[in-house]
Amino acid sequence: MFALVDCNNFFVSCERVFQPQLEGKAVVVLSNNDGCVVARSNESKAMGIKMCTPFYQVKHFVDEGRLHACSSNYALYGDLSDRVMSLLADAVPKIEIYSIDEAFLHLDGIQEGQIPQLCRDLVEKIRKWVGVPVSIGVAPTKTLAKIASHFAKKYKGYRGVCMMDTDGKRLKALSMTPIEDVWGIGRRLAPQMTSKGIQTALDFAQRPREWVEANFHVPGLRTWAELNGTVSLEEERAERRQSICTSRSFADMIDDEKELVLRVSDFAAMCARKLREEHSAACDVTVFLYTNRFRDDLKQYFPSATLRLEVAANSTQEIVGTALKAFRTIFRPGYKYKKAGVIVGSIVPDDCVQVSLFDYDEELRKKQDRLSMVMDAVNSAAEGSGSSLLRLATQRPGHYADGIRSDFCSRLYSTSLDDIIEVH
């Protein structure tokens, strides 16, 4: 059996831990740049506010005092997520962290009769020790556990834990689940399903295998098997991320090349730092630029360019330098850019980097690596000041988040000493 543990309205719940006056109120958390709604309390869901709604469409609720909006505070959410995950990891032999607010528990070796109590204890412990409410769904496959967790969240009677441990329960749950709510059925597949007469998860599960094979590809077949109780999703994902992306929308559109160079340098430096944090190095550096796709009246341009490094690297100098080379191949004047980003890919462990026969820069590379280590040491010691004390001259001076709208951000209640002292 698998258990899916899902934090309820996670970002909102995190804000409420440190702002208990928000309990019972309609609350939303906004994406970067205060752009869209990315988390909603039950009360704001009841007001009809949908996921990913642009904030300006619901801002009048805030002005009327009916809704509280928070800018996103990922340092806070990441820290509380770590605390939840460590409680889960202590409770069972193996967990798979699926996202910032979800994890699968592997329950093999635990007697089935003990599972409900184990789960109820976890719900209570996480609520008490971290302050975040969670829902747990238990079932024979991950796809079914997801469905069970929806029921655990939706119906108060379950008190946070829904067991799908008999075939009768499985069939009933599937018959009550619209096909588009099934994990793995997205925007494109759902209309295809309904056009073939499939409305519920049960309709799909009861089609013959041959029919599913003929009409869908591998992912569809896996989902079908999982709904029927056969484990078909792979055990675990790779330890090491295969790509790392840093990108942001800008508060205002930018058409100045020098300003864009500063932004792209910052994004590339962030990627390099993330690589070093996980002891990785990358061979590919991709830069992309977006104009504002919502402005029909402006010329549109969505270029990207990838450069391949001869030898995998993670030094700030090399990643930034390569990103800027790629940037120069795609930048065109005369456009108003709204977003840019850097992606590093073809990632390998930094202790097994394949050297090149034609690498004449080995000494230089070693120096750059040492320099990056020093920058990391100094910058992490100065953490909390909000800016990188040591940076390349092509990076922007000042706070990293400058130029990104964040009008309603809470404090770093759990990770910044200054904020912790002030709050207390």
Next chain:
DNA sequence: TCTGGGGTCCTAGGACCC
């Protein structure tokens, strides 16, 4: 006026091999 960020996997088709 205002519209997020960061990932994974799969597939088709091209390049290449013998």
Next chain:
DNA sequence: TCTGGGGTCCTAGGACCC
């Protein structure tokens, strides 16, 4: 006019997830 058969690997783009 007419030009084989059977593979692998890589990549871009689509679909999906939170």
